Amino acid sequence: MEQPGPLTITLEPLDDHLIVEPVDEDVETRTGLIIPQSADAGCRSGIVTAIGMEASGIEPGDKVLFPKEAGYDVRLGGVACKVLRRSDLIARVHD
Numbered sequence: 001m002e003q004p005g006p007l008t009i010t011l012e013p014l015d016d017h018l019i020v021e022p023v024d025e026d027v028e029t030r031t032g033l034i035i036p037q038s039a040d041a042g043c044r045s046g047i048v049t050a051i052g053m054e055a056s057g058i059e060p061g062d063k064v065l066f067p068k069e070a071g072y073d074v075r076l077g078g079v080a081c082k083v084l085r086r087s088d089l090i091a092r093v094h095d
Helices: none
Strands: 017-023 043-051 063-067 074-075 079-085 091-094
Touching: 017 063
Parallel strands: none
Antiparallel strands: 017 043, 017 079, 043 063, 063 091, 074 079
């Protein structure tokens, strides 16, 4: 029996959906305390990897801010991604 090769999957978001790869960033307070992103109850940041046809004002490669609980968690080839609606985004981050 022939062994299956590695599975190559891509997602093409529809309508106003987009794919974001979350970025785990630790936050350091002024006193030097390091708070892991996973412990923060607020927002997360990530890099947009794909956009649907109706997701205007955003481009692949943009760093964005979104609520931690927004969207759907998806794993593609071992990489965690989020499928979000354009309206779920809070801001574009300029580093």
